[in-house]
Amino acid sequence: MKLGEITNSLSGMNKSLLSTSAAELGSGLAPEGLKSGNNENSFSNVLKNSIEEVNDTQVKAYNAMNDIASGKVENLQDAVQKIEEAELSLKLGLEVKNKALGAYKQIMSMQV
Numbered sequence: 001m002k003l004g005e006i007t008n009s010l011s012g013m014n015k016s017l018l019s020t021s022a023a024e025l026g027s028g029l030a031p032e033g034l035k036s037g038n039n040e041n042s043f044s045n046v047l048k049n050s051i052e053e054v055n056d057t058q059v060k061a062y063n064a065m066n067d068i069a070s071g072k073v074e075n076l077q078d079a080v081q082k083i084e085e086a087e088l089s090l091k092l093g094l095e096v097k098n099k100a101l102g103a104y105k106q107i108m109s110m111q112v
Contacts, residue, residue, distance in 0.1 A: 050096075051093070054093045057089045061087075064079040064083055065079075
């Protein structure tokens, strides 16, 4: 998943959640996706899909490295591109994890 796709899906979630007032959530008038937890754009689904895509790019890069080492590669540029894409997607995933943990720690340190 590209950074723009993640941003767009998260902003879409934020807009739908902002349009739902707290009174609607408490009174049971919330949209069906928010009630059931099976919303296609739920945070857990976006996170799961992103992790699966990072894993897929890692597997493709590993296969590309094996092809380079064994001499089976037909296009070296495509193989190197897959390896670089996997590296960047992993770095993005780690940064998202670090930001999420930082936000969690900040929330936990708040006084109520």
